Amino acid sequence: MAEKTKKLKAPVKPKRSWAIPIVLSSLATVGASYYVYYLLNAPPDMPKVNLEAYWGQYPMNPKPDQSIRPFKVEFSEVMINELRNLLLHRRPFAPPLEDVGFSYGFNSNFLTRVLDYWQNKYNFADREKFLNKYNHYITNIQGLDIHYVHVRPDVTQDVEVVPLLLLHGWPGSFREFYELIPELAPKQEHNFALELIIPSLPGFGFSQGPARTGLGSLEMAVVMRNLMERIGHKKYYIQGGDFGHIIGSIMATVFPENVLGFHSNMPMVFFHPMATFYTLLGSIMPSLIVEPEIYDRIYPLSKQMSFLLEETGYSHLQATKPDTVGIALTDSPAGLAAYILEKYSTWTNPSNKRASDGNLLSNFLLTHLLDNVMVYWASNSITTSIRFYVEALGSRQMGYKLDRIPTKVPTWGIKFKYEMFTQPDIILKLKYQNYLHTTIVDGGGHFAAFESPKILAQDVLQAIIMFREFWGVSKENVQDLPQPEPDMATSVHEFTVRDIYGRTIKLDKYKGYVLLIVNVASQCGLTDKNYEQLNELYNKYSKSRDFRILAFPCNQFNSQEPGTSKDIIKFMNKRNIEFDVFQKIEVNGENAHPLWKFLKRVQSGTLGDFIKWNFSKFIVDKNGIPVERFGPNVDPIDLEPHLGKYW
Incomplete structure (x- = not known):
């Protein structure tokens, strides 16, 4: 009986792996780039x-x-x-x-x-x-x-x-x-x-x-x-x-x-190769490179x-x-x-x-x-x-x-x-x-x-x-001066605060000025109108009527002032704020600044002395005595006749 012919299978060639060349190429590219x-x-x-x-x-x-x-x-x-x-x-x-x-x-x-x-x-x-x-x-x-x-x-x-x-x-x-x-x-x-x-x-x-x-x-x-x-x-x-x-x-x-x-x-950094690279990249992907406020000062490059x-x-x-x-x-x-x-x-x-x-x-x-x-x-x-x-x-x-x-x-x-x-x-x-x-x-x-x-x-x-x-x-x-007891104080001039730049401010510097003291926030629905009108009031009366505005950022109302002092300064500069802005404080609760405890004691609100929301406003006369209080719903420009009583 004839032997059956066995079919021999061709040897299987090992599959070529592309992983190693790809890895080596990537490493070379990374190395060259670095x-x-x-x-x-x-x-x-x-x-x-x-x-x-x-x-x-x-x-x-x-x-x-x-x-x-x-x-x-x-x-x-x-x-x-x-x-x-x-x-x-x-x-x-x-x-x-x-x-x-x-x-x-x-x-x-x-x-x-x-x-x-x-x-x-x-x-x-x-x-x-x-x-x-x-x-x-x-x-x-x-x-x-x-x-x-x-x-x-x-x-x-x-x-x-x-x-x-x-x-x-x-x-x-x-x-x-x-x-x-x-x-x-x-x-x-x-x-x-x-x-x-x-x-x-x-x-x-x-x-x-x-x-x-x-x-x-x-x-x-x-x-x-x-x-x-x-x-x-x-x-x-x-x-x-x-x-x-x-x-x-x-x-x-x-x-x-x-x-x-x-x-x-x-x-300026005039002669740095990466400066040129970033400038060119900014024309393609500006959000990665340039602040929106200065985009039109640089681009289009032509x-x-x-x-x-x-x-x-x-x-x-x-x-x-x-x-x-x-x-x-x-x-x-x-x-x-x-x-x-x-x-x-x-x-x-x-x-x-x-x-x-x-x-x-x-x-x-x-x-x-x-x-x-x-x-x-x-x-x-x-x-x-x-x-x-x-x-x-x-x-x-x-x-x-x-x-x-x-x-x-x-x-x-x-x-x-x-x-x-x-x-x-x-x-x-x-x-x-x-x-x-x-x-x-x-x-x-x-x-x-x-x-x-x-x-x-x-x-x-x-x-x-x-x-x-x-x-x-x-x-x-300098060390902060001891604050007066809010229950014993008779004038805002007795208090000390920090301005937005960290400087210690004795409020007796405002003797002889009518003041509008307001708690502010940069992300509130009331922000645009209030800041615009506060600026308008300040520019209109700061020189002619010895008038000053004291703004205190506060983050207690729906976290609408979350930024740092640097963020707030940037916000102020963008809006050309000229009135005085102070460091972020609390206006309610145990940690409320003594000044605000005093303001609330002298001018309590209709539903209690606590501050209801951003942009509550206090008018203070030239002797430093809080004389009127207004809620957030009152626009700054509507305060003109009230301020006029104290010039």
């Missing part, structure tokens, strides 16, 4: 700093005068007569094109008006006196005579004096801080006072310019650090915008042991880039051929005024360029603007000031990569609506590791100290309070 991310974020080495670099004329004095000498701004008769003569005999200007406003530059028709005012109405003697109202000094730092304004506070010995270095930019000067100074004066609610040091940057105003190349942003930061040490300050705060921001940022980076806090009104290309031509000129333009501006007061003041128009609000007068006089007084021009004219410093662009934007300075070196110095920024450069906080935190807060202002532009001194000063003071808290200084470094 490596690229590391390259983009790895901080470079700190540049070597020469604290004794010499910038003056040779031969070097072996025993330089390092004293601090008094200085006076002087508008001499010779200089005034020469200036008036140049203004009088200026050549006729080409007339502007029809309906161009300032879009072609400074409108020559309006310039004629400015120059006539400068020649005939600008009071040189009065302005010289004004500029000398504060103490000025000169001292030699690294071979250069450095000028600064020094404002010391007049306070008692129990008040701590802390130094604040105020740094200007171009085309600014020390003059732009003069309206800011009184706003930073000691306040009753603070237990610290600011000592202000306001230098002219080297080559600007009455500070001597360098005799050779190389004095860039880093080197200027060294000069400012040495100036503060010469004055006697090893630790201090810094505020700056424009070049003041750049120099202040470098000081916080290179000298963190000296800088206690850095406040900027132009917070609009922003077009604006910057149009407005930064001066920078390229000054960074390449400063002496050429400097010669023209040194020889012509008309050219100097047009060149400088045009920036105060467009950089305050880009839409100003459509106006025939650049809307200059809508934001500034012509006398004040000409004060700043006079600083450049009287000191003959326009050329030395714009030379700084060559040094600051040159390859040597870029090579330091200072924007990629992080700093732990606490930092605070304020973003005005029409500032030329705006960045989201996610970019700022690449460099400023302790970036504490951003204040967003729905208005204002590049020259914050000049245009918005009250807003800027309030923000600087808030920042310094937070900086002090960051370093472990107790809030205002």
Whole structure:
């Protein structure tokens, strides 16, 4: 019998596994991505700093005068007569094109008006006196005579004096801080006072310019650090915008042991590769990158880039051929005024360029603007000031990569609506590791100290309070005063509270004012109408009738005030709240603030003394006595006739 043929099965090939290549590929991708991310974020080495670099004329004095000498701004008769003569005999200007406003530059028709005012109405003697109202000094730092304004506070010995270095930019000067100074004066609610040091940057105003190349942003930061040490300050705060921001940022980076806090009104990280990446990503996925309040200040990128290309031509000129333009501006007061003041128009609000007068006089007084021009004219410093662009934007300075070196110095920024450069906080935190807060202002532009001194000063003071808290200084470094017994008190003036910034406030500061005290919340159905009308009442009567509003956030009613003090501050800034807001408290129960226990005792409600809901309101007369009480259903604006009884 024939054998049956056995069919042999083909050997089974093992199935190929794709898992390992996929895993390896993923790991390689992750590794490569991390490596690229590391390259983009790895901080470079700190540049070597020469604290004794010499910038003056040779031969070097072996025993330089390092004293601090008094200085006076002087508008001499010779200089005034020469200036008036140049203004009088200026050549006729080409007339502007029809309906161009300032879009072609400074409108020559309006310039004629400015120059006539400068020649005939600008009071040189009065302005010289004004500029000398504060103490000025000169001292030699690294071979250069450095000028600064020094404002010391007049306070008692129990008040701590802390130094604040105020740094200007171009085309600014020390003059732009003069309206800011009184706003930073000691306040009753603070237990610290600011000592202000306001230098002219080297080559600007009455500070001597360098005799050779190389004095860039880093080197200027060294000069400012040495100036503060010469004055006697090893630790201090810094505020700056424009070049003041750049120099202040470098000081916080290179000298963190000296800088206690850095406040900027132009917070920027200019040269960081991740900043570019985040900016581009924000145009695609804005919710991941940019705060909604500032989205339209950055995007669309095409609009922003077009604006910057149009407005930064001066920078390229000054960074390449400063002496050429400097010669023209040194020889012509008309050219100097047009060149400088045009920036105060467009950089305050880009839409100003459509106006025939650049809307200059809508934001500034012509006398004040000409004060700043006079600083450049009287000191003959326009050329030395714009030379700084060559040094600051040159390859040597870029090579330091200072924007990629992080700093732990606490930092605070304020973003005005029409500032030329705006960045989201996610970019700022690449460099400023302790970036504490951003204040967003729905208005204002590049020259914050000049245009918005009250807003800027309030923000600087808030920042310094937070900086002090960051370093472990107790809030205002004072203990709460013992509160009176609510059952025994006779006036709200006997109580003490904390404001939203943590400052201790004695309510006797409101003696002589009619008060409206209200508990508020930011997420209540009554919020919009009440805040809008409270603002309206405050703006209408705070100056004309000695009226104040005291708002106390409270989270006891359906948890409609859940945020932190920082959240509440952000809410206030968004709504431009000007009346006084205090820290979150309880108004009912055992933990109710003693002030509110007193208010409820004196003015009990119809259904009991407890507070029923958000936006309950108490009117307090000028003697501090609660005289009327209104429920949440009463709109603030309807209180006008009731308030009128107590003016």
